[in-house]
Structure formats: structure tokens, C-alpha cells
Amino acid sequence: MRFNPEDWKKKAHENFEGAWHEGPSVLTPASHAETYPCKGYKRAQAHPVFATINKLRETYLSMGFDEAEVPVIIDEKDIYRQFGPEAMAVLDRVFYLGGLPRPNVGIARDRLDKINGILGKTMAPAIEEKLRETLHAYKKSEIDGDELTFELSKVLETDDGVVVHILDDVFPEFRELAPESSRSTLRSHMTSGWFLTLGSIWDKSPLPIRMFSVDRCFRREQAEGPTRLMTYHSASCIIAGDDVTIEDGKAVSEALLSAFGYTDFRFQPDEKRSKYYMPDTQTEVYARHPVHGWVEVATFGMYSPSALAEYGVGVPVMNLGLGVERLAMIAYGANDVRQLVYPQFFPRPLSDREIARAVHLREEPSSPEGKLLATAIAKVAAANGSAQGPCSFDAWEGTLGGTRVKVVVEETESNAKLCGPACANEIFVHDGSVLGVPDAEKWKQVRIEGVPIGLSYLSAVSALAAARIEEAARTGKETTVQVKMAKLPSDINLKIDEYAMRFVTDSKKKVDVRGPVFLSVRSAILP
Known part of the structure; x- marks a missing residue:
């Protein structure tokens, strides 16, 4: 017919109508990959x-x-x-197919003596004969190349590593083999x-x-x-x-x-x-x-x-x-x-959105109470950030890891504010660079065109403080977490995945999160 x-x-078309154009298609470029809500998973x-x-x-x-x-x-x-x-x-x-020929390996007395020296013992005549038979069987292709070491280790009653040493030191024919082409x-x-x-x-x-x-x-x-x-x-x-x-x-x-x-x-x-x-x-x-x-x-x-x-x-x-x-x-x-x-x-360029997905908190609290603590620290610090020191503000009181804890945000020095000016900075990815910028006219373009990470310096540092206080509370200890001048992402509790960091540096872009944070959070154990 x-x-x-x-x-x-x-x-x-009966089987594939619309499959090429309607999604999600298997032919969608990787840069358009759908990210699932579960952390770390994507289509x-x-x-x-x-x-x-x-x-x-x-x-x-x-x-x-x-x-x-x-x-x-x-x-x-x-x-x-x-x-x-x-x-x-x-x-x-x-391409013609080739392979290594099987060498015709002779075993003279001097070679047997070398093998004895490596083994640290003298082979019996029966073992010498079995050794010759095994090498001859290999030559006739009765033993495959990947089985030769195993077969010799059985004959010589030793391990594979010693056999490899013997083949390399006593039988140079194996090293000198050159491939021969077939038809x-x-x-x-x-x-x-x-x-x-x-x-x-x-x-x-x-x-x-x-x-x-x-x-x-x-x-x-x-x-x-x-x-x-x-x-x-x-x-x-x-x-x-x-x-x-x-x-x-x-x-x-x-x-x-x-x-x-x-x-x-x-x-x-x-x-x-x-x-x-x-x-x-x-x-x-x-x-x-x-x-x-x-x-x-x-x-x-x-x-x-x-x-x-x-x-x-x-x-x-x-x-x-x-x-x-x-x-x-x-x-x-x-x-x-x-x-x-x-x-x-040929690694493809990363979009600003893809770089933004690669910026995370280094440390964050694991318990529900710890997460509430982080939110409370950020809220109190933001509300009182311009307060002059020395000053102290209660942020949270509750139980962490079975320990009653009180947490305060404080500034112990005179003529200093509770929060440094960089606390309000937010993280954006703009044109391949990771930037921490304030809400100011100078940075308007970055804030409009860039991709927000969803973190400010204050929220990141608050998560760090909550995580450290949570960990200390599990052992019944008090602690103080201070962040002063930020120079590196780690200073404000940020981590950039290695692949994204590599792209930023290879592309001659920058990571700039510098700024005066000067935030201090202290925990005290309650009776």
C-alpha cells in the first residue's frame, strides 16, 4: 500500500499535534527550566x-x-x-578499528628469579610450569586481557597489586605494545x-x-x-x-x-x-x-x-x-x-535570576521558635535603629532547646546608633553583579532593573544571630552576636553557590556588599 x-x-500530526510548540516541552532551553517549590529541585x-x-x-x-x-x-x-x-x-x-596484539612472553631463568625476588619466596617447579601455561593461554586468547591479572594472582598465590608490579617490572613487552589496525x-x-x-x-x-x-x-x-x-x-x-x-x-x-x-x-x-x-x-x-x-x-x-x-x-x-x-x-x-x-x-551565561537563586543564608535557625526569634530581632532593630547608645531593647523571650531565653538588641557605646546605616541595604543581582544597595537615588536603576534576593543586611544578620543563640541555648549558654563592618558576603551571613560565584568572577563582574552594619544581639538565660 x-x-x-x-x-x-x-x-x-495525530500523535504530535502541538507538541513542538506547547509546553512544557522537552526542547525548552535549560535557561527556561521550571523551578519547583521544593528547595533544590527543578524540572x-x-x-x-x-x-x-x-x-x-x-x-x-x-x-x-x-x-x-x-x-x-x-x-x-x-x-x-x-x-x-x-x-x-x-x-x-x-575510523579504522585497531587493537593491541597479544605478546609472546618468554620466561627465562632470569625472569623467574626476578619474580621470586618480588614475591619474597621461591616458586616451586609446578608453579613455574603453571605460570608458563597461563601466559601461553593469554597469547592464544583463551584468557581475556582483563582477566590476566586475576589468573596470575591465583597461580602465584599473591594479590593483584603484586602481579601488576611483576607485569610492569619483569615483562616490558606489555608496556611496549603498539596498536595494530584491522580492516x-x-x-x-x-x-x-x-x-x-x-x-x-x-x-x-x-x-x-x-x-x-x-x-x-x-x-x-x-x-x-x-x-x-x-x-x-x-x-x-x-x-x-x-x-x-x-x-x-x-x-x-x-x-x-x-x-x-x-x-x-x-x-x-x-x-x-x-x-x-x-x-x-x-x-x-x-x-x-x-x-x-x-x-x-x-x-x-x-x-x-x-x-x-x-x-x-x-x-x-x-x-x-x-x-x-x-x-x-x-x-x-x-x-x-x-x-x-x-x-x-561551554558553560552558558547565567541570568540575573539564576544568580539570585544561588544566593542563600549561610546560617539560619532550624526550630520554629528560632525563626520567630529572627523575625523579632529584625523587627525591633528596624523600629529602633536610630536610637543613640548606650541603649538596649527587648526583642524576644521564650524557650529554645528546652532553655528559657531572653534576647535583646543593644548598643553599648556612646555616640553610636543601635543599627549602622547599612542595615537597611538590600541585596540585588544586576547585570551579573551581586550588590548590596540602600534605597537611594544613586541606586535607583539597580533596584528597578535588578533581581532582588529577598534579603536585607538586617534580615540576614538577624537570622545569623537567631541561629547562634539557638545553638547556645541547647547547651544552656548565653552568647552575644556582633556584626560590625561588612566586607564579604559571609560577614552578613550570605553564601553564594560556587557555580554562580565562578560565573561572576569569570565574567569580570563583582560582589559588593560592603557597609557599616554595627548590630549587636545578646541572649540571657532565664531561671
């Missing part, structure tokens, strides 16, 4: 490439394509069978795996055969760059059957890409003209996206009858390939595939 483009597009984010792969897989399945796992390791001779005269150019870009290659095109697959199933399965695979390919690029990686994902499919034509490629392209929000399509001949495609069938697919305009997103064509004949395939085959990373770059508006695929090596 043949499908026209509208049939396939309808199937794709988990899928990797852009794998989110795109998931959508491609589900779209293919909804269109009636069976999923396949096609070979990754391709023998060199298959490249010649598939690409013909073009094979040498292709092989220049493939096996890592797949550089999904086509290589499709020919092998088709040769095995085309005459054993009902036609038409519709299969897809989304998997890695490997290409030995001279250098990775903004649009090239040495390993990438290809979303590839085949349709094999007596009446398959190039029109099937157009139908699949339209149906597949419409699920990603593309609306109009343009097909034009591909000048590269790979030898495994029939002449004049290799076609580039350009799709128009509402945001990104016309973009090249896929290539399809009809496999060459001569290439198919190499595998005994006797029916026409259409193949389509789509670069997953390219599609993901478009979806995320990325300009560099390296940053898209490996974001851990």
Missing part, C-alpha cells in the same frame, strides 16, 4: 540531541516505519562494494548498514519494507568546528519495494518534517552525487520554518541498482538521511554544534 504525503503528515531537562531523537523516533513509528539496529562496524570490503570508485575518498574519512571500520554513513540489512531481508519479508534507524555515525574530520563533529547522529530510513520511486522520498520528507513545525518544502538536485545513488535522484530537502526560514535539513535518493546488486537486492530502494544535530541546532537556535552537543564544556 502506498501513502501520499498528506496521509503521512496526518499520521504524524529536569532532556539533552537537545536526544530530545530531538525521541521525537524523530516517535514520528517515524507513527508513519508505519519499523525501527532497526543496523551494523556499526563495517568491513572495508563493503565500502568498496557500496561506493565503487568513490570508496577511497570515503575511506579517507573513516574493520566504524560506520561513516548509515547507508553502509542499510546495504547489509537489505541484503539479508529483502527477499524474506513482505514488501514494501519500511525501516528507520536513528544512530551514531563516525567521520574522521580534519578538525571539529561549529558545524562538524567526528561523531554525529543520522535519522535514516529506507523503503524497499517494486513500486518505490523518488516520490516516496518527497512524501517521507514532508511528513517527517511537518511534525517539527515546518510548513513548506523545496527539493533540488544535490550536486555531490554519491555513487551509491542512481544518477539524478540524489535530492536535497529544504524546508521553511516559521522562525528560521529556508533550511537544508535532509537528503534522499534511490539506491543504485549496481550497488544493490552487490548484495543481491532485486527491488528499488529509496533512502533518506537527516542530520539530527542540524535539526536540533535549528530548534534551539544554536550557532555552534559543539556547544549544543557538549554544553558542559
Whole structure:
């Protein structure tokens, strides 16, 4: 049964209508992550490439394509069978697989003496013979490399660490081994795996055969760059059957890409003209996206009858390939595939809001009573902040940790106010900097444009005082908490998470919370 483009597009949209645009989408950039009310939790984010792969897989399945796992390791001779005269150019870009040869290790008398010296004892003749047999079994691949140390430790009746010392000191052959290449290659095109697959199933399965695979390919690029990686994902499919034509490629392209929000399509001949495609069938697919305009997103064509004949395939085959990373770059508006695929090596800028989430209190009370105490300290200090010293104001009286406590906010020196002028400062993040600023005209822009932390110097220091008093009360002790001139965030009980602090300093921004706080809080034990 043949499908026209509208049939396939309808199937794709039935399963995915609105999924690309309506949220929360797995393709939402990490900077828009939803933070949950529970402290420390946020909505988990899928990797852009794998989110795109998931959508491609589900779209293919909804269109009636069976999923396949096609070979990754391709023998060199298959490249010649598939690409013909073009094979040498292709092989220049493939990775050949290599491995270490098994050394033929001899055990002369001097080596046995060295081993005896390391073991601190003399091996019996039977053990020497068993040692030779074990090394010979390793040479014949009867023992795997990762089992050799264990097997030798059993023969020599010693631990693995001693065996490693023996291998390193007595058998330099192991250190001097150099890898040798085989004639096996890592797949550089999904086509290589499709020919092998088709040769095995085309005459054993009902036609038409519709299969897809989304998997890695490997290409030995001279250098990775903004649009090239040495390993990438290809979303590839085949349709094999007596009446398959190039029109099937157009139908699949339209149906597949419409699920990603593309609306109009343009097909034009591909000048590269790979030898495994029939002449004049290799076609580039350009799709128009509402945001990104016309973009090249896929290539399809009809496999060459001569290439198919190499595998005994006797029916026409259409193949389509789509670069997953390219599609993901478009979806995320990325300009560099390296940053898209490996974001851990290219840390993204933090927004002011994200930095604000990383600023916390260093210490705070844990009990409900302690939290009430912190609020009471801040309230009393704010109400009497301009009072001249010496002065003292009762802030709270109650039980903390089983101990009756009275807490006062005081200033013991003359000609000094209860609170320093910086107590009223509030913390904002503005243009990547963490700033403590007063409510003054000079700082109006910071207070309007910046992201508030939700803390003032007074509220932060009050939390510190309450936490210290709470801790002292548990052991029945009195304490005094004083904060004088603030220079560092820790001076006013603030902590900035390491990742945010690193971003601030790397971006040459600043953390400025300097200011005269001069607040003193004292606790007394009540009978």
C-alpha cells in the first residue's frame, strides 16, 4: 500500500499535534527550566540531541516505519562494494578499528628469579610450569586481557597489586605494545548498514519494507568546528519495494518534517552525487520554518541498482538521511554544534535570576521558635535603629532547646546608633553583579532593573544571630552576636553557590556588599 504525503503528515500530526510548540516541552532551553517549590529541585531537562531523537523516533513509528539496529562496524570490503570508485575518498574519512596484539612472553631463568625476588619466596617447579601455561593461554586468547591479572594472582598465590608490579617490572613487552589496525571500520554513513540489512531481508519479508534507524555515525574530520563533529547522529530510513520511486522520498520528507513545525518544502538536485545513488535522484530537502526560514535539513535518493546488486537486492530502494544535530541546532537556535552537543564544556551565561537563586543564608535557625526569634530581632532593630547608645531593647523571650531565653538588641557605646546605616541595604543581582544597595537615588536603576534576593543586611544578620543563640541555648549558654563592618558576603551571613560565584568572577563582574552594619544581639538565660 502506498501513502501520499498528506496521509503521512496526518499520521504524524495525530500523535504530535502541538507538541513542538506547547509546553512544557522537552526542547525548552535549560535557561527556561521550571523551578519547583521544593528547595533544590527543578524540572529536569532532556539533552537537545536526544530530545530531538525521541521525537524523530516517535514520528517515524507513527508513519508505519519499523525501527532497526543496523551494523556499526563495517568491513572495508563493503565500502568498496557500496561506493565503487568513490570508496577511497570515503575511506579517507573513516575510523579504522585497531587493537593491541597479544605478546609472546618468554620466561627465562632470569625472569623467574626476578619474580621470586618480588614475591619474597621461591616458586616451586609446578608453579613455574603453571605460570608458563597461563601466559601461553593469554597469547592464544583463551584468557581475556582483563582477566590476566586475576589468573596470575591465583597461580602465584599473591594479590593483584603484586602481579601488576611483576607485569610492569619483569615483562616490558606489555608496556611496549603498539596498536595494530584491522580492516574493520566504524560506520561513516548509515547507508553502509542499510546495504547489509537489505541484503539479508529483502527477499524474506513482505514488501514494501519500511525501516528507520536513528544512530551514531563516525567521520574522521580534519578538525571539529561549529558545524562538524567526528561523531554525529543520522535519522535514516529506507523503503524497499517494486513500486518505490523518488516520490516516496518527497512524501517521507514532508511528513517527517511537518511534525517539527515546518510548513513548506523545496527539493533540488544535490550536486555531490554519491555513487551509491542512481544518477539524478540524489535530492536535497529544504524546508521553511516559521522562525528560521529556508533550511537544508535532509537528503534522499534511490539506491543504485549496481550497488544493490552487490548484495543481491532485486527491488528499488529509496533512502533518506537527516542530520539530527542540524535539526536540533535549528530548534534551539544554536550557532555552534559543539556547544549544543557538549554544553558542559561551554558553560552558558547565567541570568540575573539564576544568580539570585544561588544566593542563600549561610546560617539560619532550624526550630520554629528560632525563626520567630529572627523575625523579632529584625523587627525591633528596624523600629529602633536610630536610637543613640548606650541603649538596649527587648526583642524576644521564650524557650529554645528546652532553655528559657531572653534576647535583646543593644548598643553599648556612646555616640553610636543601635543599627549602622547599612542595615537597611538590600541585596540585588544586576547585570551579573551581586550588590548590596540602600534605597537611594544613586541606586535607583539597580533596584528597578535588578533581581532582588529577598534579603536585607538586617534580615540576614538577624537570622545569623537567631541561629547562634539557638545553638547556645541547647547547651544552656548565653552568647552575644556582633556584626560590625561588612566586607564579604559571609560577614552578613550570605553564601553564594560556587557555580554562580565562578560565573561572576569569570565574567569580570563583582560582589559588593560592603557597609557599616554595627548590630549587636545578646541572649540571657532565664531561671
